[in-house]
Amino acid sequence: MNKIVITEFMDEGAVLSLKDGFEVTFDTGLVDDRRALLEAVADAHAIIVRNRTQVDAELLAAAPHLKVVGRLGVGLDNIDLEACEAQGVVVKPAHGGNGSSVAEYVLTGILILRRQAYFSSQAMLAGEWPRQALIGREGSGCTLGLVGFGAIARETARRALALGMNVVAFDPHLAADAPEWAGVARQDSLATLLEVSDAVSLHVPLTDETRHLIDDEALRRMKHDAILVNAARGGIVDERALAAALTDGRLAGALLDVFEQEPLPSGSVLDGVPNLILTPHIAGVTEESNARISQMTADNVREVLEWIEVSV
Template sequence: MTKIVISEFMDEAAVENLQTQFDVIFDTNLVDNRSSLLEAVVDADAIIVRNRTQVDVELLAAAPRLKAVGRLGVGLDNIDLKACDAQGVAVKPAHGGNGSSVAEYVLTGILMLRRNAYFSSQPMLAGEWPRQALIGREASGSTLGLVGFGAIARETARRALALDMKVVAFDPHLAADAPEWAGVERHESLDSLLAVADSVSLHVPLTDETRHLIDDAALNRMKPGAILINAARGGIVDEVALAAALREDRLAGALLDVFEQEPLPGGSALGGVPNLILTPHIAGVTEESNARISQMTADNVRDVLAHAGVSA
């Protein structure tokens, strides 16, 4: 019987749907147990992963029957695309499934960090009343800078414009005359965007070109009092440099959902840093997006197996 291995969390309804046709191994512990994962894929026809399972040469060598990698999301830096192509393995990300979730996450961060009013619970319970210290700024009328202007960034821009924000964006891979720029001010360099943005949100993949794109020099180019949001990929932001900028009050705040090492290691440079919100790679995961992405991925894998002539 055709076998599918699922190594990270997935909507149970989509899993149950796959189980009606295929032999499905659904075990979220596999992502943290490499030897068990390699054993599980020996006779697998497909594997479904999120961002932590490493689909590399070692895994592909252990899975000679593999036909498809279903990605519950869109980032592909944990998947060796060249090795997959060489082995004839189709890689299928779930494009468009979590755009709304990420866009809402980014805007929530902007609203919270610009307003500066949501870190007062403990002082208030201690009898303080810090009204003057917590007078923040409105999002309306401020400038949002988007680094990368793909589908999720455009979802974010549409919502930001509805909040009366000005949106600027930098994306050297999108043609200057592309219709997607409508309503958005296009910048030709990252430096020019950082100089004018009150909030900066990152929407680029992790590559050699983008690793530590936001380093100490880039942070120094940002406006005093600006905020930074990274819900794209860990490694795009130099975490040590960001920690220093926040400690030195060069930025008003930051929201990070992705990190160079996940989970965070002990003694992280981000420990104890002021005006910093950390979340565990959850920006694109809501109940609704998880259901959409899971069903899209199940359908993608099913289609690949059908075209490959693999019977259930």
């Protein structure tokens, strides 16, 4: 019987569906215990991971029977794709499963940061009444800049347009005459997008090209009352530069769901930074999206293993 190892959280219903036909090891502690993980995959035919489990050359060497990696999500920077291809291991991300969750997260963060009033609880309980300081701004009529214009960014754009926002986007990998640009103002450069946007949301993978894409120079191009949201990948934003921009008042606010090091280390440069919201890589994870992605991944892994079994 083929063995599947699941190293990070997954919907219980999807896990149960795999137990009907496969030997399943479901242990979320494996992501933090490398030795136990390498032992667990020694006889595994499939592994299902999120973003923290490193599927690298060491793991692949420890898993000679591995045939498929199921990714509970779409980011692949924790998976060595070249090493997988060399070993004949199929990588199956869950495309389309969490687009609506990320889009809602991005827009919620922008609306909260533009209004600012939602941070007044402690002042209110202390007897203060800071109405003038917390008037804030509406989302309607503001310009949302999307860096990258793939499926999730397009989901975000659709919802933003329904809220009355103006949407601009920059994506050098999408042809200028592509139909996806309908209703959105295509920008010729990142610099132009940063200069015209009231809120900027990142929707690109982490690569050598995008690492610290939003650095000090990029932040200085943004409006002083603009907002930055990163729910894509940690490392795209230079966290030290962002901390300085927020502390100096050169940026109105930021929402980060992803970080250069996860979990955040003690003494992070983000500690104590004003007008900054931090969440633990949760933008794409809701009850609904978790169920969709989990079942999608379970089906992907099952399909590969059954196809290999039939073809042998």
